[in-house]
Amino acid sequence: EGVRFRGGVRLEGMTIYGTGTSDMPAEVVIYNRDEVRRFRGLARLFVIREQERLTGEQVEVSIYFGADSIYHPSVNVRYEMDKRLLTLRRGRRGSDRNPFTDTYHALRIDVELVEADLETDSLIIGPKKLSMAQAPRPAYFESIHYFDPVEYRRIQRIADFNPLALIQAVYRETGQKVIPAGTLAQRLNPNYTVDNIRTLLFELAAEGFVRYDTEHELVYLQDKIFHFASADKGEVDHDWFRLQSDTRAPNGTMSFCDGRLVANGIENVEFSKRQRVGLKPFDNRITFLENRNMDFDGRLFAGFAVLTGKDMHFEYDPFHVRLDSVRYLDLFLPTGRVDRNGKPEAVSIASRIEHVGGTLLIDAPTNKSGREDIPSFPSLHTDRPAYVYYDWPDLFGGVYDRDSFYFELDPFHLNDLDKLRPQDLAFDGTMVSAYIFPDFRETLVVQEDRSLGFQTRTPDAGYPAYTGKGTYTGEINLSNKGFLGKGTIAYLGALIDSEDIIFKPEQTLASAERFNLEEDRTGAVEVPQVRGYDVKIDWRPWLDSMYVRSDEAPFELYRTGTHYLDGTLILTPGGLKGRGVFDWGKASMRSRLFSFGAFSAKADTTDLRIRAFDADAIALETNNLNGYVDFDEQLGQFKANAEFLTTTLPYNQYTTSF
Structure with missing residues (x-):
């Protein structure tokens, strides 16, 4: 079923011998189930x-x-009719060693065995190896325009001329692509016979340069021989595609339906030696499409750039890679030194550009060999926004969450990726800071810590901070050290000048030589005058609280300059709060939460100490009071929070329960 034969027939028992001659060979044609010739x-x-x-x-x-x-x-051919399985196996003689030629993918495939499953309409190249006794022989997928000068010199060995160039010269003289082997022997050396060059002819056949008919001693010249000889002279362009497939799985599989050839066991692909562009595919797998176009996932190396991702599409004629889903773009800067192999050394920048899409131009379409050093290649052109994130765990515990804190890069071009300089890395875009500030335009450049960031200033009027809960005016610095500032924070009447501000999405930390809050008796909420020195600021904007602490000296409260708080102030929209010890010479209060007016203080729970008039001794001491002190009226009101309260009078050495 599905097999057509033409030729002579001889029947012996259940076996049919189909015969032909050299001039008129027997022909077998096999069709798939849809009657398509395969x-x-x-x-x-x-x-x-x-x-x-x-x-x-x-x-x-x-x-x-x-x-x-x-x-x-x-x-050698074997077709199992019941399985509809066709097996092609190379032999050991002459042209048996030629590679397979694939016109759709424009490849030569150097493999021992090919199977065509006509039941599933698929092709298996180098079926799975079952034996573990020895390593499988690699297969090769080679472009029809492949050339390597090292291979060309290897064929020449120590001779004064290259056999490929001489064979091309014979063709140019005679115009004949079929040459007697004896003629070639004579041209190589007048003293040679076919026996002297037979090994060479077998080698050339195995590499696809010729077909060698050992029976008639004829050499059929293949296009590869002309391409190699011309490429060596610089007469034609060439590529570097000779992909080695090393695997126990099938070297390749292909569906006749779509022509997609999946090649396995591919560790790397070299696109351009000069431009240093190559690929390490994920799972050691790539997919060939028509005319050497390829689809792959993996790590794409381009000069001093590495692109890691999926859905990359190499297009042979324009000689570029379309990038649909690059997860990471890592960039490196050359140090000016070379390693022991003569390759330039480089250090990575400390930021990754993520979610990149666009096109990597490898080289000019007519310069696939890299014979000319054309400026600007390799060149990366993005066509959509990309992103830099700062959510490293080592940076404040990963506080800059990538969902809300990031730099969005405009589409950009990076030329001469094999010659990157720090000044080449400048990316315009938008800073999105998790509502710390409104989004603003800036340019990312390489910082001292080799991360991508910027150093800029706010407008003169400052930026509203945390959706207007405060205002910041001054420098803003972004790097892998964090989102930092040097400037002035204005919050609820307080002004904090600091040289070391750390902005975080939920918190701002700073230190300042001074903390100043001016008295306000006319606003909706009264606040006192405050002076603080060598303070630490912990602003929690979403909790509407700024914590101010001084470890060096108490805060001076009110305009008199004789009232102090040794502890922490908490500035809120509801007024100035505090905790610690509030002291004004005649007495002191200790509380976990004070509320301070313009010249008053109150606490729901406080401990009270009143000093004696003529000594530092304590005249009265009691705990757990609800207290209010109005310094304008010089009046204090205190009420016990419990039914039974003990009060001591140390100066008089009394204890009472009132």
Whole structure:
């Protein structure tokens, strides 16, 4: 079923021998279930066992899909009719060693075995290796325009001329692509016979330069020989694509439906030596599309840039990579030194650019070989916003959450990625600071700690801070040291000048030589005058509280300058609060929460100490009071919070329960 044969027939028992000649070989054509031609083979002899299998040796084969094919001049063929499984295996003679030629993907495939499953309409290149006795032989996927000068010199060995150049010269003289082996031997050396060059011809056949007909001693010149010879002279451009597949899994699989060839065991892909562009694919897998286009996920190296992500699409003709989902862009700056292998050393910048999309231009489309050093390549062109985040765990415990704190980069261009300088790394964009400040435009550049950040100033009027809960005026610095400032915080009448402000989404920390709050008796909430020195600020804007602490000296309260709080002030929209010991010479109060008016103080729970008139001794001491002191009226009112309260009169040495 689905097998067509043309040629001579000889029947011996249940075996049919299909015969042909060199000039008119027997032909076998095999169709899939949809009657689409998938295989054509030409050979002198096919052996057919009805309803079982078909075999042949040194068969010239083509596997078709659409208008394209995978071709080999001489393989051993086995077709199992019940499984509809076609196996092509290379032999050991002459043209048997040629690679397969894939016209759709524009590749030569150097592999020992190819299977076509006509039941599933799929192709398996180098089926899974079951034996663990020895390492599998690598397969190679090679571009039809591949060239490597090292390989070219290897073929020349120690001779004065390269055989490939000489064979090309013979072709140019004769115009013949089929040359007797003896003629080539003579041209290589007048004293040579075919026996002297047979090893060379086998080697050239195995690498796809020629087809060698050992029976008729004819050499069929292939396009690769002309390409190598011309590329060595700089007459044509070339690429570097020779991908080694090293795996126990199938080296490749392909569906005839879409032509996507998935290559496995690919550790790296070299796109350009000069521009230092290469790939390490995830899972050691890439997918070939038409004409050497490729899809892959992985790490793409381009000069001093590394792009890590998925859905990358290499397009051969324009020689670029479309980037749909790059998770990370890591950039490096050269140090000016080289390592022991002569490669430039570089240090990474300490920020990652994330969510990058756009196009990486590897080199000019006509300069795939890199024979010319064209300025600007490789070049990265993004076409959508990208982002830099500062949510490192080591930076204040990861407080700058990436959902709300980030720098959004405008689409940007980075040229000459193989020659990056610090001044090349300047990215315009928008700073989004988790509502610390309104979003604002800025430019990211490399900072002293090698992170991407900026140093800027607010407008003269400052920025509203935390949606207007306060105002900040001064410098703003962003780096991997944090979101920092040097300037003035204005909050509820207080002014704090600081050289070391740390802005966080939920909190601002600072130290200041002075803390000043002016008295206000006319506002909705009274506040006293306060003077503080060498203070620490802990502003919790979303809790409407600014905590001010001084470890060096008590706060001076009120305009008299004789009232002090040794503890912490809490500035809120409801007024000035505090905790600690409030002292005014004649007495002191200790409380976990004071409320201070313009010249008053109260506490729901306080401990009271009143001093004696003529000594430092304590005249009265009691605890757990509700107290209010009005210094304008010189009046204090205190009430016990408990039914039974003990009060001591140390100066008089009495204790009472009133």
